[in-house]
Amino acid sequence: MARIVAIEHLTLDGVFQAPARSDEDTRNGFGHGGWGIPGSDPKMQEVIGRAMAGGWSLLAGRTTYEDLYEAWAVRQPASPMTGALTGAQKFVASHDAAYQVRWENSTLLAGDAAEAVCKLKQDHDRTLVMFGSGKLLRALMRHRLVDELVLMVHPLVLGAGSRLFEPGQAPSALKLSSQIATATGVAILTYAFDGKAAAERPE
Numbered sequence: 001m002a003r004i005v006a007i008e009h010l011t012l013d014g015v016f017q018a019p020a021r022s023d024e025d026t027r028n029g030f031g032h033g034g035w036g037i038p039g040s041d042p043k044m045q046e047v048i049g050r051a052m053a054g055g056w057s058l059l060a061g062r063t064t065y066e067d068l069y070e071a072w073a074v075r076q077p078a079s080p081m082t083g084a085l086t087g088a089q090k091f092v093a094s095h096d097a098a099y100q101v102r103w104e105n106s107t108l109l110a111g112d113a114a115e116a117v118c119k120l121k122q123d124h125d126r127t128l129v130m131f132g133s134g135k136l137l138r139a140l141m142r143h144r145l146v147d148e149l150v151l152m153v154h155p156l157v158l159g160a161g162s163r164l165f166e167p168g169q170a171p172s173a174l175k176l177s178s179q180i181a182t183a184t185g186v187a188i189l190t191y192a193f194d195g196k197a198a199a200e201r202p203e
Helices: 042-052 062-074 080-087 113-123 134-142
Strands: 004-011 056-061 090-094 106-110 127-131 148-154 174-181 187-193
Touching (some): 004 042, 004 134, 042 127, 042 148, 042 174, 042 187, 056 062, 056 113, 062 090, 113 134
Parallel strands (some): 004 127, 004 148, 056 090, 090 106
Antiparallel strands (some): 148 187, 174 187
16 A cells, blocks of 8 residues: 655745746746745755655646646756656546646546545555645545655745645644754654544543
8 A cells, every 4th residue: 555745845834835936836926936945955855765765656736747747857858857757657636537648657547536546545556755736635634645744844934825734624633753954944844644633632
């Protein structure tokens, strides 16, 4: 059975929109794209590398999948990262059963995302790594399908932008399994879900 590990960049006020580039995601007039660049640190790659150790596959929502394709396969075809992403098996969740995946080694998960991913977890034998994909991640957390969150919390407050944890998100209980502080002031916090909603925990 596969594990799902979600790796997310966040500001102190919970914004996760467009950390990598100014044009990454400008929805709702977001003008702070690329905010995560100053916090970049080699320790981040070490943590991501550990999450991918032993083999991994990519799990993404349609928007994130298309952004990764554009950012790497189209804009940087010779990059080693492009080679790694291209060679990895990729699973793309979309409600549109007619959606055509463009990247090789990609499989469409059509219909209800939670149902499709639940089946994928049972059948797949590699860690499923997620980047971004907030809408998909929130849906999977509501169904308790996510095993681990790796949050890279940047010392920034933006005051605007999409937040990973929105009102209405189901209560969740997590256990801190690792904490690393980078030289740029980013706190890398790894949390494991304990499989029990916070409201169900004993006093």
